Amino acid sequence: MAVINDKGGNSSAAVSRRLASKWPRPVWHAPWKMYRVISGHLGWVRCIAVDPGNEWFATGSADRTIKIWDLASGQLKLTLTGHIEQVTGLAVSSRHPYMFSCGLDKMVKCWDLEQNKIIRSYHGHLSGVYCIALHPSLDILMTGGRDSVVRVWDMRTAVQAMVLSGHDQTVCSLLGQSPDPQVISGSHDSTIRLWDLRKGKASSVLTHHKKSIRALALHPHEFAFASASAENIKKWALPDGDFLHNMLSQQRAIINSMAINQDGVVATGGDNGSLWWWDWRSGHCFQQDETVVQPGSLESEATLYDMAYDMSGSRLITAEGDKTVKMWREVEDATPETHPGLPFRPPKDIKRF
Structure with missing residues (x-):
């Protein structure tokens, strides 16, 4: 390589960063299989939230109910009614006995899980509310919806603390975390905004996507999403939202849901029933699956609306358009020899990771 010396005698080779020459190879992951189908809802299952104690999970549905299920057995424990339209978002607090729900009836509700009833309602959204997120350490709640803003609520007084405006269209995905940026929102205007809650405005706007961003997921260990x-x-690095790279395959579907577990397994679910598993580090898709609709359902109802790993990361729960909840886990006796997965093809044109 020719080294060009500037006037100060420094070589430009010392200034420019050397690009990594090899794409990282994917770690082998065991394939996943469905082991349980839970039916009970009378409408599309729109959202899922897992109890931080890993004993139960909640689902919200287009039948306007929220159902609590036992995580180990899949048995129905409780049905909560209170919304008058589809329930589109759920969040369970790890610091309070509270669960929060939002729906297309413009309502955000706080449920006391000791009394199993609504104790607060948060009024302010002008249209349907699509997503909800809790702050891990502050008593605040974030919601986003069709009125194109993210509203921040004081959990206890139900007062609207601030309105984060800047998106042009529906806010359909939200993340909350303790370090800055504390709120990350994705919208139908194909931008992602990282919000500074101290200033009440976006610290950065990511415009790399061309279509609606319906799913966001934080990595459990890395400061990335x-x-x-x-x-x-x-994939993006926080806190500034630096773009890392694209995943190596294209799912060719509207992706409604995404989840990442502690082992670096990323699951994504599409509106066509496709359920793909990826290796986080390399971006390699190692398994492509299709969900099967329940007998009596339309093929067009093979939609994955939401998904979540349990707290151990060993079970994946999917909320689907055929009115069921499906549970997935790794194949126990799989080895790299018996289940090699899809072949890995590193990108030819990109030299850097």
């Missing part, structure tokens, strides 16, 4: 859109899935 992923975003899913109809054209591709992208």
Whole structure:
């Protein structure tokens, strides 16, 4: 390599960063299989939240109910009614005996899980509310919806603390975390905004996507997150939202849901019933699956609306358009020899990770 010396005698080779020459190879992951189908809802299952104690999970549905299920057995424990339209978002607090729900009836509700009833309602959204997120350490709640803003609520007084405006269209995915940026939102205007809650405005706007961002997922260990859109899935480094790379395959579906577990297994679910598993570090898709609709359902109802790993990361729960909840786990006796997975093809044109 020719080294060009500037006037100060420094070589430009010392200034420019050397690009990594090899794409990281994927770690082998065991394939996943469905082991349980839970039916009970009378409408599309729109959202899932897992109890921080890993004993139960909640699902919200288009039948306007929230159902609590036992995580180990899949048995129905409780049905909560209170919304008058589809329930589109759920969040369970790890610091209070509270669960929060939002729906297309413009309502955000706080449920006391000791009394199993609504104790607060948060009024302020002008249209349907699509997503909800809790702050891990502050008593605040974030919601986003069709009125194109993220509203921040004081959990206890039900007062609207601030309105984060800047998106042009529906806010359909939200993340909350303790370090800055504390709120990350994805919208149908194909932008992701990282919000500074101290200033009440966006610290950065990510415009790399071309389509709606319907799913966001935080990595459990790394200070990074992923975003899913109809054209591709992208990885970002926090706090500034530096773009890392795209995932190596294209799912060719509207991706409604995404989840990442502690082992670096990323699951994404599309509106066509496709359920793909990826290796986080390399972006390699190692398994492609299709969900099967329940007998009596339309093929067009093979939609994955939401998904979540349990707290151990060993079970994946999916909320689907055929009115069921499905549970998935790794194949126990799988080895790299018996289940090699899809072949890995590193990108030819990109030299850097």
